[in-house]
Amino acid sequence: MRGDVVPPSTRWQGNPIASWNPPRKKRDSSSPKRSRRPRERRKRVAKKNGSPVIDPYLPGSGNFGYRVSRYELELEYKVAINRLAGAATITAVTLAELATFTLDLSDALAVSKVTVNGRRPSQFRTQAGKLHVTLAERLPAGAAMVVAVRYGGTPRPIRSHWGEVGFEELTEGVLVAGQPNGAASWFPCDDHPSAKASFRVQISTESPYFALNGKLLSRRARAGMTTWVYEAGPPSTYLVTLQIGVYSRQRMSKNGVEIFGPARPATHELRNRLRPSVADDEAVREAVRSLSSGRRIHRGGDRRRPRDPPRGAGNLHLRRQPL
Numbered sequence: 001m002r003g004d005v006v007p008p009s010t011r012w013q014g015n016p017i018a019s020w021n022p023p024r025k026k027r028d029s030s031s032p033k034r035s036r037r038p039r040e041r042r043k044r045v046a047k048k049n050g051s052p053v054i055d056p057y058l059p060g061s062g063n064f065g066y067r068v069s070r071y072e073l074e075l076e077y078k079v080a081i082n083r084l085a086g087a088a089t090i091t092a093v094t095l096a097e098l099a100t101f102t103l104d105l106s107d108a109l110a111v112s113k114v115t116v117n118g119r120r121p122s123q124f125r126t127q128a129g130k131l132h133v134t135l136a137e138r139l140p141a142g143a144a145m146v147v148a149v150r151y152g153g154t155p156r157p158i159r160s161h162w163g164e165v166g167f168e169e170l171t172e173g174v175l176v177a178g179q180p181n182g183a184a185s186w187f188p189c190d191d192h193p194s195a196k197a198s199f200r201v202q203i204s205t206e207s208p209y210f211a212l213n214g215k216l217l218s219r220r221a222r223a224g225m226t227t228w229v230y231e232a233g234p235p236s237t238y239l240v241t242l243q244i245g246v247y248s249r250q251r252m253s254k255n256g257v258e259i260f261g262p263a264r265p266a267t268h269e270l271r272n273r274l275r276p277s278v279a280d281d282e283a284v285r286e287a288v289r290s291l292s293s294g295r296r297i298h299r300g301g302d303r304r305r306p307r308d309p310p311r312g313a314g315n316l317h318l319r320r321q322p323l
Helices: 037-049 265-279 281-293
Strands: 066-078 083-094 098-104 109-116 123-127 130-139 144-153 158-160 163-170 173-177 198-206 210-212 215-222 225-232 243-245 247-251 258-262
Touching: 098 144, 109 123, 109 130, 130 144, 198 210, 210 225
Parallel strands: 066 198
Antiparallel strands: 066 083, 083 144, 098 130, 109 144, 123 130, 158 163, 163 173, 173 243, 198 225, 210 243, 215 225, 247 258
16 A cells, blocks of 8 residues: 555545545635635736736837837937937827827936827826827827927936947947847837838037938038938838947948048048958958858958968958857
8 A cells, every 4th residue: 555544434445545535624604705806906006017018038128009100300419418309200000099108218318298199198207118108089090190209318228138238428429239129218119120110310419520320311510510311211220320420431442332430530540551451342242251161361362371460450350250
């Protein structure tokens, strides 16, 4: 019996363990029944406080209930004080009946005004990286929705599982690297890689600086400020970038593509050394091809591995890194 304990009252007929059914504890009819209300209340509180997750890879990004087709941004940035003022016009269509909706926006940026289809909403607030908007009247599914947001502040990168991403202040300018969810660090959006839309970006900054974004439509200088207008699309929001700094223009010799490089006096010698390599786009293509074979090359066509590293920034070194 391997030490099995059998109650004394059990008769040894057949399988003694299978024939024994322990008595069940009867519930006293006078005792009150357990209430399920606390559990249901906890569920309601969790739904109210926590935002639903669209993608577990990006649990805090993306929004439900609508689809954006276009962003129009009018921005003004002061380099010296890292101050951004913006107006975003977002064109979207509702996918379901909406009474409230959210947009991704960094807590470093304060919202001063919101309108939906030209009307002020019942209320709006920013919390935990989201702009929450409560409509004055519900919108049916399939309705057009134009959201206008005025905002401003001192932008900074967004902390994520991959480190800090998004808007980064430099010593003399700005660099935006938003992959995969850093677009909300500088404008309100539906910040998910699958949410693609067209963009029109107008950025004004002090005249010594260049503002680079996409396909340049126009540039106008007035009263010490230069306004740049760009068009892009339809990319994912994290692919929309912004660079502000002191640059100079260079054209590649063979295909005429215009590129921008540093223009500070301290980097003048470096640019002169890099210019031959940058101008020779065939050398760039050869360097890219070498990545697949693991060869190490340098400018001048010699594919043999040198004994000592070549001197000077004009030499192009590309080495395949182990995965």
